[in-house]
Amino acid sequence: MENILEIKNLSKFFGKSKVVDSINLNIKAGEIYGFLGPNGAGKTTTIKMILGLLSIDEGEIKVNGYDVKKEFEKAMENASGIVENPDMYGYMTGRDNLKLYARLRNVKEERIDEVLELVQMTNASKMKVSKYSLGMKQRIGLALTLLNSPKLLILDEPTNGLDPAGIKHLRDILKEISRKNNVAVFVSSHILTEMELMCDKVAVIDKGKIVKIEEIGKEKSDEKPDETIISVKQLKEAEKILKENTYKVSIKEEKLVVKIEQDRVSEIIKLLAKKDIDIYSVIQKEKTLEDIFFDATEHKGGQKNENN
Numbered sequence: 001m002e003n004i005l006e007i008k009n010l011s012k013f014f015g016k017s018k019v020v021d022s023i024n025l026n027i028k029a030g031e032i033y034g035f036l037g038p039n040g041a042g043k044t045t046t047i048k049m050i051l052g053l054l055s056i057d058e059g060e061i062k063v064n065g066y067d068v069k070k071e072f073e074k075a076m077e078n079a080s081g082i083v084e085n086p087d088m089y090g091y092m093t094g095r096d097n098l099k100l101y102a103r104l105r106n107v108k109e110e111r112i113d114e115v116l117e118l119v120q121m122t123n124a125s126k127m128k129v130s131k132y133s134l135g136m137k138q139r140i141g142l143a144l145t146l147l148n149s150p151k152l153l154i155l156d157e158p159t160n161g162l163d164p165a166g167i168k169h170l171r172d173i174l175k176e177i178s179r180k181n182n183v184a185v186f187v188s189s190h191i192l193t194e195m196e197l198m199c200d201k202v203a204v205i206d207k208g209k210i211v212k213i214e215e216i217g218k219e220k221s222d223e224k225p226d227e228t229i230i231s232v233k234q235l236k237e238a239e240k241i242l243k244e245n246t247y248k249v250s251i252k253e254e255k256l257v258v259k260i261e262q263d264r265v266s267e268i269i270k271l272l273a274k275k276d277i278d279i280y281s282v283i284q285k286e287k288t289l290e291d292i293f294f295d296a297t298e299h300k301g302g303q304k305n306e307n308n
Contacts (some may be wrong), residue, residue, distance in 0.1 A: 004152045004184035006027050010059035021208040027184045034199035035188040042208040043188040047156050064151050081154030090130035094140040107147045114142040136164035155187045171198045219278035228265050230256040233278035241275050
């Protein structure tokens with residue numbers, strides 16, 4: 001699968017402050033790629049450089065093979081995005097806003113009907129934008145970005161202010177766009193649960209550096225749960241036994257927490273049982289995006305490689 005967005009050693013300075021620090025990302029066609037980080041981490045600055053709204057100080061960005069610095073117009077023919085809130089004329093209808101944009105970009109008018117149907121705004125398209133709810137404004141803004149049939153769609157904090165129903169609606173639309181139209185979707189957020197539900201892959205950025213890249217929702221039979229939580233009667237004695245046998249173990253909330261591969265859990269149970277330790281329960285904890293995020297931002301080492 002081809003890379004639609006390629007970012008190599010990208011950096012940005014504001015004065016002497018390095019706000020984006022040598023980041024590398026590759027995003028493929030049909031992939032929803034999350035850009036996750038706390039406020040001020042460098043997400044919006046990176047997105048503005050991709051869309052040509054900020055200059056690139058170091059590194060390079062390519063969209064569908066075209067260099068944003070050297071071949072800006074060709075690169076932007078393949079990209080579209082919303083940074084902050086969709087900017088549309090409130091006194092005009094949603095359809096008329098799209099017509100205006102279509103004329104500016106030499107897009108055929110029949111494409112308007114296609115994108116309105118895609119974002120489920122056909123029935124509301126004759127209403128004035130000023131009458132739209134926030135969710136409707138987000139969807140009509142999304143329709144606008146899709147008019148030129150982009151290969152790369154970039155959205156900066158698109159769920160801000162939306163209620164749970166609006167967030168789910170937007171999420172479903174983005175999934176359909178990426179799968180049906182093979183669009184690479186790059187979406188920034190600081191909302192962990194939303195990224196986990198929406199994305200195929202997530203990059204965590206903190207203080208301008210990519211500190212973690214993680215695939216989401218992929219079945220990994222060879223990758224085991226990060227922690228096994230064991231409840232026992234003789235807590236301290238069990239901890240001592242495991243440490244003497246070189247297992248990585250700690251005590252949390254009166255339970256043993258063991259870092260071990262899934263296929264080795266049985267050997268721990270056998271060991272403890274042999275030592276007459278009473279075992280109450282064994283729970284294998286899958287690592288969540290929240291765990292990944294806090295591990296990455298609390299133990300910062302910066303990005304070494306982008307393994308795509």
